[in-house]
Amino acid sequence: MTTLLIADHADGALGDATAKALTAAVALGAPVHVLVAGGDVAAVAEAAAKLDGVAAVLTATGDIYAHGLAEPLADLIVSLAGDYDALVAASTTTGKNVMPRVAALLDVMQVSDVMAVEGPDTFRRPIYAGNAIQTVRSTDPKKVLTVRTASFPAAGEGGSAEIKPVDAAADPGLSSFVGEEVAASDRPELGAARVIVSGGRALGSAEKFHEVIEPLADALGAAIGASRAAVDAGYAPNDWQVGQTGKVVAPELYIACGISGAIQHLAGMKDSKVIVAINKDEEAPIFQVADYGLVGDLFTIVPELQGEIKKHTS
């Protein structure tokens, strides 16, 4: 039959995560429809219709969908589920919030964080912070999947799918949106960045984090990441956390500055193509996964690295 992919979007833009999850959805082997639910969805629906591999785009509009509230969104997805064999979303905070609710309403088990599609019902997924990989076969009549976006390339453009509206589901009236704090930034998004510069506890303060990490990231056009210790200490905002319980990333280049390399951090970045570690402790576990290690004080190395990169790229 058909697969329904739930689009992840914010501020009228379709997230890169959806294009990556689409690659996993297409791998299931059935035609893929994309559901775009939101307050104003026209631009996002058009972007989704252009993605290669999308057979149709469904739109649902209404204030109740404007902030991705799990309760109405899950009811909407369930109201459409009869026509689909598989329901798929990226493992973003929205996908993680809503899909298990959908799965339970359909009385099926979700497969979380799919990192490989081996067949229409067989998937690989990480457990124990990625220290073991399970291959599981879902025996449920419908598959509900969230997709680890770092494991799939983004689908390209070239499609021209039909866009059709669907009816909103009734508002369950359980929750409402109060507010949000979203930091605006010109930097690439962590999940989509080609290069990530990450800082750890060693930075010592928010000021130092800003002074030392940002110029290197600027020189590389990179996104900024952080360890949990750096986030906990208030040096970096929570949405920069990379790891088992933060974001999972796989950029071409990941530069870890003053990060020890706890398994929970490695879980979020060890699939990066090239890893650089800068740490003054030559025994730090981060060096076990780093392609290039530089032992020394980050406060001298990072500015020097920034200067050297500027020379090479200008």
Added chain:
Amino acid sequence: MKILVPVKRVVDYNVKIRVKPDGTGVDLANVKMSMNPFDEIAVEEALRLREAGTAAEVIAVSIGPKQAQETLRTALAMGADRAILVEVDEMLEPLDVAKILKGVIGEEAPGLVILGKQAIDDDCNQTGQMLAALLGWAQGTFASKVAVDGDSVDVTREVDGGLQTVKLKMPAIVTTDLRLNEPRYASLPNIMKAKKKPLDQKTPGDYGVEPKRRLEVITTAEPGKRQAGVKVGSVAELVDKLKNEAGVI
């Protein structure tokens, strides 16, 4: 108001697990087990709500083997009032856990259920959301702040772009993120006292649930290992390698 806190017994977060060479799973023999770290945060939050007078009683529940009693005793030593063990031999999937918890909630009628956002063994991140679905309740996942206000609760959530605050009708489900609070340690006198607190024993059948696996595990394998890298002697050498060897800048 009662608060129910489901706590899971998992491999301690400091343990580097070993995958069995024959692909049948993870070696759990003689491995240190602890309460799932997110569940400690859930217990702590519930205790703070009780201490603030918002809640009257905190009940910890675990679904697991006999040894999960230790996990419940830890919750009791932190300050939970009583505990319920639903004994099962094998590790259940989140959907069955949620169905059993729904049964417990049917008997206890809590105003708030606080779970961890994720168990660090299966890394599923599902149980709270599933439980909310089965009950038809609101859910506030990945909470970094919880503020009860009459018959609703404001939950600030850690989301990809920053923070989002939602208002939930109670009774409601909350799942904890790491920055919600810092859990207390149990003091020795409290560990002693915890031994006398009530701990009920139940079975899934008591709640009319017959656990059934939906995801058949075919193999469990080690992740691909990275090739050992090199240490470079200087920044100039690093940049040269990034440019000419790795081709990433």
